[in-house]
Amino acid sequence: DGGITQSPKYLFRKEGQNVTLSCEQNLNHDAMYWYRQDPGQGLRLIYYSQIVNDFQKGDIAEGYSVSREKKESFPLTVTSAQKNPTAFYLCASSREVGQGSDTQYFGPGTRLTVL
Amino acid sequence: KNEVEQSPQNLTAQEGEFITINCSYSVGISALHWLQQHPGGGIVSLFMLSSGKKKHGRLIATINIQEKHSSLHITASHPRDSAVYICAVIGNQFYFGTGTSLTVIP
Numbered sequence A: 001d002g003g004i005t006q007s008p009k010y011l012f013r014k015e016g017q018n019v020t021l022s023c024e025q026n027l028n029h030d031a032m033y034w035y036r037q038d039p040g041q042g043l044r045l046i047y048y049s050q051i052v053n054d055f056q057k058g059d060i061a062e063g064y065s066v067s068r069e070k071k072e073s074f075p076l077t078v079t080s081a082q083k084n085p086t087a088f089y090l091c092a093s094s095r096e097v098g099q100g101s102d103t104q105y106f107g108p109g110t111r112l113t114v115l
Numbered sequence B: 001k002n003e004v005e006q007s008p009q010n011l012t013a014q015e016g017e018f019i020t021i022n023c024s025y026s027v028g029i030s031a032l033h034w035l036q037q038h039p040g041g042g043i044v045s046l047f048m049l050s051s052g053k054k055k056h057g058r059l060i061a062t063i064n065i066q067e068k069h070s071s072l073h074i075t076a077s078h079p080r081d082s083a084v085y086i087c088a089v090i091g092n093q094f095y096f097g098t099g100t101s102l103t104v105i106p
Helices: none
Strands: A005-006 A010-013 A019-025 A031-037 A044-051 A055-059 A064-066 A075-079 A087-092 A111-114 B004-007 B008-013 B019-025 B031-037 B043-049 B052-056 B060-063 B069-074 B084-089 B095-096 B101-105
Touching: A005 A087, A010 A019, A019 A031, A019 A087, A019 A111, A031 B060, A044 A064, A075 A087, B004 B084, B008 B019, B019 B031, B019 B101, B031 B069, B043 B052, B043 B060, B043 B069, B069 B084
Parallel strands: A010 A111, B008 B101
Antiparallel strands: A005 A019, A019 A075, A031 A044, A031 A087, A044 A055, A064 A075, A087 A111, B004 B019, B019 B069, B031 B043, B031 B084, B052 B060, B060 B069, B084 B095, B084 B101
8 A cells, every 4th residue: 555654653752862753655756745733733844855865944944854865765853953842743745846736645643742 | 924724713513514614825826735634643635626616425625716715515524524624725835724623523
């Protein structure tokens, strides 16, 4: 079955530690995205990647980093510089970025809690 | 300032009722998505539309580009429809509404 997987589903970390969230897709999509969701707020774009070895900052990139070494994988690192990292993180993919006829497919999400 | 506004924020309905969720946006768009988020957090795309109307089962989505407005209708609502419904528009980037939390009571 084609889809997007994120792991783990729940993640706990101590304040000051970096943590990496996994996102893998087997849909052969070029574009991948990371969003953050907080209670009462819409999804906010952290980073996106249009193609392997390329990525762009979204609206709230500070304190986060990404890599795109393979088409299938787009891991997100939440660094200790992120002031309020506790949130629900969603990964998504689409065939291309910015195409109106294209839809995004979402992973199941990772709920990160920093203690 | 939110580029996408949804109403209502919360909605409780009796099973069988007809439900309407509204979405207004302020940016130029090429398409609009309606997404469904279940309590576990996973998101599913329900519709993507750039004009007119689309129907899938008991769900109907309409969009009026001139008025920058879209509606999602659910006919004969059922408790399994309980979820958060999110409107997202595609302009030069994706913009998301804050969602409408729907609870359908048996």
